[in-house]
Amino acid sequence: MSPHASESPASESPAAPDIPQRAPQNQGPDASLSAFARAHLAQIDAAGQLRSLVTTRRDMASASPIVHRAGRALISFSCNDYLGLATHPQIRAAARRAITAHGTGARASRFVTGNHPLLGALESALAAAKATEAATLFGTGYLANLGVITALMGPGDTILLDALAHSCLLTGARASGARFRRFHHNDLDHLAECLRAARARPGRLLIATESVFSMDGDRAPIPEILALAEAHDAWLLVDDAHGFGILPPGPPVPLAMGTLSKALASQGGYVCATAPVVRLLHHRAASQIYSTALPPASAAAALAALRIAKAEPERGARALAHARRFARLAGLPPPSSQIVPVRLGGEHAALAAAARLEAAGFLAIAIRPPTVPAGTARLRLAFTAAHRDEEIDRLADLVRAL
Ligand SMILES: Cc1ncc(COP(=O)(O)O)c(C=O)c1O
Missing domain, CATH: 3.90.1150.10 (Aspartate Aminotransferase, domain 1)
Incomplete structure (x- = not known):
């Protein structure tokens, strides 16, 4: 089995066209780059896959x-404003108050001057909502998955990803340098087979899946996957981007990831885990350490949304x-x-x-x-x-x- 895929990833772009790297003479320094972009776009268009940004x-x-x-x-x-909170007056008021009191941007990474008290308050609220010891915030959900996977996994380790796992889980797996394999979507037998094969090798083992799959809406059998993870001494990362606030919380998992940008009507991502795991992420998750913190207004909006989601x-x-x-x-x-x-x-x-x-x-x-x-x-x-x-x-x- 190839170390990289048992099925083609859903989030792969068409292969780039083969055009010469060197720019024709006298056409400016960006001629080769623009020619590359035009050729690639033509290929994407021919496949019916061209996207456009519509105001x-x-x-x-x-x-x-x-x-x-x-x-x-x-x-x-x-x-994805599932709870209908993005226009809620209390949430807008909370964001406005934060801007009035604290200004707009966070000004730096949290480890420099960006650690606003609202971030700590939001992390405590998220940890309570997920029944974990601790939580840590990232600039987006995408950065959270990228950060947590690259922080914990590396060359010599193995990551098992559901075949329909989101692009950011795949990007994190690739960036970590670990071997990764995609198990058939929600297939416990195939997952068990992949776990047995992976356990025959040394190294850490991580399973990553979604509670609710973003493009299909079906759910992963989390209790059964958790039992398999425990039986094979594997860690489990569950991306709850589309489940939070809608479905009853599943069993506690070692790495509970989520986003503030959907049901919570704000912006940002988080990982909930034990206190030592969160502390380690502070030292190892580059997408958190080297990126500017969430702005206070995003944290204030998410805190207000969390309160409403819980009360209603x-x-x-x-x-x-x-x-x-x-x-x-x-x-x-x-x-x-x-x-x-x-x-x-x-x-x-x-x-x-x-x-x-x-x-x-x-x-x-x-x-x-x-x-x-x-x-x-x-x-x-x-x-x-x-x-x-x-x-x-x-x-x-x-x-x-x-
Ligand atoms: C399953 C899943 N995980 C993570 C993300 C990324 O979250 P964010 O939009 O906060 O970057 C998304 C967003 O589309 C998603 O669908």
Whole structure:
């Protein structure tokens, strides 16, 4: 088995085209670079995978998740504001107060002059929410996964990643220099086989997976994976980016990673673990040590969101109920989270479906390779506490007709 992959990663970009490195004479120093970019973009476009940034503004007057794009108002089913907190008056007020009291940026890494008291308060609240001894913050969820994996794993170690694990887990595994192997998605037998093979070698062993898979919405069997990890003396990292605030907390795991940018309506990432593990991350996680701390307003917003999420658990339940209502009406299998994929196969089919929904007033972005495996382009619908039944019913009618 190759040390790198048992299946092709979902987050790989098409291979770069083979064009000469040297710029033709008299065309300026960036001619070769621009020619490379043009050739690569043409290849991406031919595969139906070109992305574009569309200026989008959230409608602050509406309780529903309405966005404005190109002069049109669209009901968004593509935002990860699962609890509907991104416009909550108390959270906006908390962020405003933090800016008024402390200014905007954090000014430096936490180990230099960036360790604002709000960061410690947020870490205590996150550790309490995850029932762990300690927590530590990163600039984003992506940086948290990159930081924790490279801090703990290195050459001679082995990382086992679920085949559908997010790009940042894959990037962390690659950057660590450890061997890594992808086990078949949610397949406990294959994971056990990979663990046995890895345990035959010396070195540390880490399993990394997601509680709720970002593009499929299905859940990992965390208690069973935890039991396998314990049986093989492996560490377990669970990325809870899409589960937090929606699903009941799973069993405590050695490395509980999450993001502030989805249910908590802010920005930043975190890892919850025992106090010595967190202390070690302070010394070894380069993406935390050498990067500017979270701004105080992001910490204040996340703290306020955590309080509301805890006091109002019905928000998560509502997002889940909305997803179930939609799936029932659209004739899809019952979902196990607030994320519902509508698989369409090819890139062009997914783009055409997204365009039809947009024409009818809905934002449902087409998700294409390399974000998802080839042949599984889809609409990824994210249901939130803020949607209304009639919006869901209209969307279901449209999706049934696709
Ligand atoms: C599963 C998963 N992990 C991590 C991240 C990264 O989190 P952040 O957006 O805070 O960088 C994402 C974001 O899309 C995600 O879906």
